[in-house]
Amino acid sequence: MTNVLIAGDYCPHGRVESLIEEGNYTDIFGTIRPLIESADYSIVNFESAIVLDKAKPIEKRGPNLKCSSKAIEAIKYSGFDMVTLANNHIYDFGEEGIRDTLSTFQQYGFNIVGGGTNLNNAEQCSFKNLNGKLFAFINFCEHEFSIATNKTGGANPLNPIRNYYQIFEAKKQADYVIIIVHGGHEHFQLPSPRMKETYRFFVDAGADAVINHHQHCYSGYEIYKKKPIFYGLGNFCFDWDGHRNADWNEGYMVRLNFVDDEINFELIPYIQGNELPGVIPIKNKTDFLKRIAQLNSIISNDILLKQKVDDYNITQGRILINLFLPYSTRILNALRRRLSLPSYISKIKLFKIRNTIDCESHRDKIIGYLNNVK
Numbered sequence: 001m002t003n004v005l006i007a008g009d010y011c012p013h014g015r016v017e018s019l020i021e022e023g024n025y026t027d028i029f030g031t032i033r034p035l036i037e038s039a040d041y042s043i044v045n046f047e048s049a050i051v052l053d054k055a056k057p058i059e060k061r062g063p064n065l066k067c068s069s070k071a072i073e074a075i076k077y078s079g080f081d082m083v084t085l086a087n088n089h090i091y092d093f094g095e096e097g098i099r100d101t102l103s104t105f106q107q108y109g110f111n112i113v114g115g116g117t118n119l120n121n122a123e124q125c126s127f128k129n130l131n132g133k134l135f136a137f138i139n140f141c142e143h144e145f146s147i148a149t150n151k152t153g154g155a156n157p158l159n160p161i162r163n164y165y166q167i168f169e170a171k172k173q174a175d176y177v178i179i180i181v182h183g184g185h186e187h188f189q190l191p192s193p194r195m196k197e198t199y200r201f202f203v204d205a206g207a208d209a210v211i212n213h214h215q216h217c218y219s220g221y222e223i224y225k226k227k228p229i230f231y232g233l234g235n236f237c238f239d240w241d242g243h244r245n246a247d248w249n250e251g252y253m254v255r256l257n258f259v260d261d262e263i264n265f266e267l268i269p270y271i272q273g274n275e276l277p278g279v280i281p282i283k284n285k286t287d288f289l290k291r292i293a294q295l296n297s298i299i300s301n302d303i304l305l306k307q308k309v310d311d312y313n314i315t316q317g318r319i320l321i322n323l324f325l326p327y328s329t330r331i332l333n334a335l336r337r338r339l340s341l342p343s344y345i346s347k348i349k350l351f352k353i354r355n356t357i358d359c360e361s362h363r364d365k366i367i368g369y370l371n372n373v374k
Contacts, residue, residue, distance in 0.1 A: 002131045005039035005268075006180065007080075007253045008213035008233035009087070011047045012071040015277035016239040020067075020074045028237065029078035032279040035268060036079035039255060040130050043137070044075060044236055045182065045213055046083040047090070050104045055096035060145035061351040064092040072108050082126065084139040085115025086155040087182040087214065091146035098153035114139030114156045114180070115148070122148040122156040125170045133258065136174035138166050138207075141214070142183035143358040145351075158183060158360060160198055164205045171206035176258060179207045184215045184232060185312065185361050189247065189295060191219060191231040192309050192364045196299070203227045208263060209256055217247035220295030228265055230254055231299065239273040249273045252288070267292065309364075310372055317369020320362065323353050 012020050019027055029036075036042050048065040049055070050072070057064035075083070083105060091098055098117065105112050116122035125138040140156040140163060141147075148154035158181065170177045179202050184195060191199075191212070199210045203224050210229045212219070219232030234251025243249060252269040267289075269282040282288060298304050356362045 002040050002133055002258045004130070004135065004178065004256045004258070005036060005042040005253055006178075006211050006233070006256070007036075007042070007044040007236040008218075008251050009045045009047045009216070009238050010075060010236050011065055011089070011238045012067045012074065013048075013065070014239035014241060014273070016237060016273070017067065017071075019277065020070050023070070023073075025074045025077040027276075028074060028278040030278065032270060032281055033078050035253070035281060039079075041082070041128060041135070042080045043082040043084060043180070044080045045087055045180075046071075046075070046085060046101075046105075047087045047238070049090060049093040049097035050101040051093050051097055052100045052104070053096075055093035055100060057092060058094045058145065059347070059351065060092070061348075061355045062088075062145075065089045066093055066097070069104050069108075072104060072110070076108055076110075080110075082111040082113065082128075082137065084113055084137075084180050084182070086113075086122070086139040086141040086146075086157075086180075088141060088144040088146050088155075090115050091148075091154040095153055102153075113137050114141070115154065116156075117148075117153040119148040119150050119156075122154060123162070123166060125166060127170075127174060133175040134173060136170035136177045137180065138163070138170060138177065139180045139182075141181065142360045144355060155182075158198075160201060163202065167202060167205040167207055176208045177206055178256070179210045181210065181212045182214045183361055184212060184219075185316070185365070186215050187217055187247070188215060188312055189217050189219050189232065190298060190305060190308055190312075192361065192368075193302070193306055194360065194364055195231065196222075196302075196305070199229045199231075200224050203229065209265075211254060216243075218251050218292075220292050220299050222296065222299050226263070228254075228256070228263065235272060237272050237279050239277045244274055250288075310368055313365045313368025314372050317365040317367075320356050320366050321369060323349065323356055 051066040113126040146155045147157045213233045218234035221230040252267045255266040269288040272279040
């Protein structure tokens with residue numbers, strides 16, 4: 001048997017960042033470390049740029065996250081073998097930040113996937129031989145401000161057509177293909193119907209498991225054609241003021257067990273960033289498993305899932321739609337053409353509009369809202 005452990009978002013922030021800079025890794029990962037080290041191979045999402053010198057933040061919507069190389073020492077201590085880099089913060093400090101990040105992980109001997117100095121590099125999957133079986137790991141994320149291009153670095157983008165060929169090519173060589181996606185609605189514990197359809201498509205394309213993170217809260221899972229799809233792991237280690245005793249602080253790791261041609265799994269729940277900043281395993285899983293079962297019952301019911309997501313989109317889409325108003329009227333457009341009037345849209349507003357259009361999950365909210373306007 002071979003087992004692979006996958007964890008969600010790690011961002012060295014708040015009290016965790018202070019402990020890391022002091023070199024105190026035990027208070028953060030001491031109790032979770034034995035579980036990580038017991039895996040044959042372990043993976044965590046590194047959601048920050050490493051800044052070594054003069055890298056400057058890019059202009060974008062949302063915070064620019066950075067950390068020092070000590071953040072890598074901390075997860076090295078915790079026992080992780082690989083980091084996924086396809087997320088919405090890996091390019092927060094531009095070209096220099098992505099180079100610093102990639103080179104530092106290489107110096108520490110980490111395997112990386114999902115990020116690169118250009119699109120071709122970011123798209124490459126990572127192969128690992130574990131107990132005589134070849135595993136392929138592919139990582140991509142929804143479109144925000146981090147996506148790599150042919151000329152710039154960043155994250156491997158969610159693009160079902162290109163992702164299909166990545167899976168197809170990996171399956172030619174590997175015994176197992178593991179997909180790790182960064183996307184979904186923040187602070188919402190259910191996948192959208194688009195996510196469910198897309199992740200099932202990845203299984204149809206040859207994936208043996210699909211694992212998602214990003215939402216800052218955990219979600220449920222389903223078994224599709226005997227392959228597990230996990231719709232949200234939650235934060236792994238992401239200490240943030242204002243999020244004590246909330247969904248933000250609960251998550252789980254997935255241990256995938258590969259036995260012959262069978263795949264089974266175990267969920268490992270924990271609390272992080274509450275009264276104590278570290279990651280603390282939950283010993284009594286009863287309440288956690290009840291909540292997972294409730295989420296699973298919604299995910300398995302397409303009608304109920306759509307209803308829940310529509311309710312969410314009506315509220316959230318109403319907020320986002322205001323970004324597009326009231327910038328376009330017939331009179332204003334005529335005056336702009338004749339008198340070259342400025343658009344009066346601030347750069348911040350433009351970034352918000354771009355983010356709403358580019359990001360699949362933000363676009364879901366807008367479309368969901370418009371489809372339900374009476």
